[in-house]
Amino acid sequence: MRTGLAALLGAVMALAVVPLTAAAQEEPEQEIIVKFREGASRADALEKSRTRAVADATDGAEVLASRDAAESIRVLMARGDVEYAEPNIVLETMAPNDPLWPSQWHYWESPGGIDLPLAWGLGPSGLGQRVAVIDTGRTAHPDLSANYIGGYDFISNAGFAKDGNGRDANPTDQGDWQLAGQCGPGVPARPSSWHGLHVAGTVAALRNNATGGTGVAPLAKVVPVRVLGTCGGTLADIAAGIVWAAGGAVPGVPANPNPARTLNLSLGGPSAACPVTLQNAINTARNALGATVVVAAGNAAANASGTTPANCVGVITTGATDRSANRASYSNFGATVEICAPGGETSPVVANGVLSTLNNGPTVPAASIYKHYQGTSMATPHVAGVVALMQHARVQNGKALLTPAQVLLHLKAKVMPPAAQCGKGLLDARASVQAAIAAP
Numbered sequence: 001m002r003t004g005l006a007a008l009l010g011a012v013m014a015l016a017v018v019p020l021t022a023a024a025q026e027e028p029e030q031e032i033i034v035k036f037r038e039g040a041s042r043a044d045a046l047e048k049s050r051t052r053a054v055a056d057a058t059d060g061a062e063v064l065a066s067r068d069a070a071e072s073i074r075v076l077m078a079r080g081d082v083e084y085a086e087p088n089i090v091l092e093t094m095a096p097n098d099p100l101w102p103s104q105w106h107y108w109e110s111p112g113g114i115d116l117p118l119a120w121g122l123g124p125s126g127l128g129q130r131v132a133v134i135d136t137g138r139t140a141h142p143d144l145s146a147n148y149i150g151g152y153d154f155i156s157n158a159g160f161a162k163d164g165n166g167r168d169a170n171p172t173d174q175g176d177w178q179l180a181g182q183c184g185p186g187v188p189a190r191p192s193s194w195h196g197l198h199v200a201g202t203v204a205a206l207r208n209n210a211t212g213g214t215g216v217a218p219l220a221k222v223v224p225v226r227v228l229g230t231c232g233g234t235l236a237d238i239a240a241g242i243v244w245a246a247g248g249a250v251p252g253v254p255a256n257p258n259p260a261r262t263l264n265l266s267l268g269g270p271s272a273a274c275p276v277t278l279q280n281a282i283n284t285a286r287n288a289l290g291a292t293v294v295v296a297a298g299n300a301a302a303n304a305s306g307t308t309p310a311n312c313v314g315v316i317t318t319g320a321t322d323r324s325a326n327r328a329s330y331s332n333f334g335a336t337v338e339i340c341a342p343g344g345e346t347s348p349v350v351a352n353g354v355l356s357t358l359n360n361g362p363t364v365p366a367a368s369i370y371k372h373y374q375g376t377s378m379a380t381p382h383v384a385g386v387v388a389l390m391q392h393a394r395v396q397n398g399k400a401l402l403t404p405a406q407v408l409l410h411l412k413a414k415v416m417p418p419a420a421q422c423g424k425g426l427l428d429a430r431a432s433v434q435a436a437i438a439a440p
């Protein structure tokens with residue numbers, strides 16, 4: 001265990017003192033670490049403290065065993081020839097108490113997970129970081145609502161928006177259900193997706209609240225920017241959402257009091273090139289405002305060069321992996337993909353999808369639930385959450401926030417075969433945070 005004790009005492013890690021041996025009809029022995037001063041009466045100390053030598057320790061100290069560790073430590077510490085004596089406590093990576101954590105394989109399982117507990121063990125939680133989820137909007141959920149902050153509704157088309165108006169200050173997801181034929185001839189009916197809720201939960205669902213699952217950066221805030229409604233969202237609205245989310249000016253809209261340094265766009269559509277409107281918005285967010293823009297590669301099992309914003313310049317295009325750390329069957333791929341992250345595959349095994357917060361209302365919201373979804377939409381918030389952890393780690397270590405270019409440089413991944421065309425490979429949260437901390 002290389003991490004500091006302060007981090008280990010936090011919400012993620014816990015420590016436990018356990019009996020190391022268990023002799024019959026006697027108190028089990030417990031271990032103590034003791035450091036004697038120069039010239040100490042070591043034999044006398046062992047006798048008086050009723051301890052026996054077990055092993056050498058670091059720092060010139062040694063490990064002793066006692067059947068009453070507390071009393072032995074008291075006796076040792078009272079001696080002038082002892083520098084310190086403390087219990088040799090057992091530290092372990094302990095899972096958060098969220099009951100769905102065991103099902104969130106995408107965070108911890110090998111080889112398909114992102115080594116999230118080890119990243120948390122380095123200190124960061126996302127505290128103080130805001131991630132804009134540019135998606136279907138905000139939906140209340142007991143495992144997420146406390147982490148929502150601000151937001152805006154950028155959907156201009158009242159029919160798409162279902163709230164009876166155009167842009168307004170209320171980012172609530174009204175449901176994106178479609179009637180048969182509503183979004184084009186032959187397009188079938190579809191229930192509400194609550195897509196933004198699922199994505200936001202992967203970024204920052206509440207951890208260690210004995211409820212549901214957790215997000216990647218559970219102390220970060222999510223700024224819900226509503227751009228997707230029934231039938232999707234327009235380029236103009238998505239571009240406005242990008243600029244506003246990062247703190248830029250959008251005509252007719254009040255300034256964002258909660259600008260985000262990380263933007264998550266789990267959305268896309270076919271386009272042979274990145275539209276000028278979108279590229280300009282990304283440039284503003286990235287170059288003028290310092291926001292890292294993470295976008296989904298797309299789910300067409302094709303080269304991501306034909307999907308936008310995946311094919312825009314200056315974004316972190318994210319492909320999806322399955323539970324076995326292979327590129328997911330549906331994921332786009334290719335040279336514009338910077339990295340891959342778990343997007344899961346719900347077929348044939350539903351549990352191999354990404355588990356996050358959802359609502360079960362077929363039209364308007366009903367009960368808060370959790371559900372497995374698959375997609376590059378699910379992979380993207382893993383990256384956005386890790387970016388928030390990286391930035392928080394910078395703050396914790398007294399260093400400047402990373403620029404978008406530095407974020408990409410220091411995002412680390414487990415290498416995948418070149419044939420996967422998955423960029424750097426499978427996101428490695430621990431190595432990314434480590435790199436962020438080490439960078440000048």
Ligand SMILES: [Ca+2]
Binds near residue numbers: 153164166167168
């Ligand atoms: Ca509206």
Ligand SMILES: [Ca+2]
Binds near residue numbers: 143205208210214
């Ligand atoms: Ca939780």
Ligand SMILES: [Ca+2]
Binds near residue numbers: 335
């Ligand atoms: Ca790219």
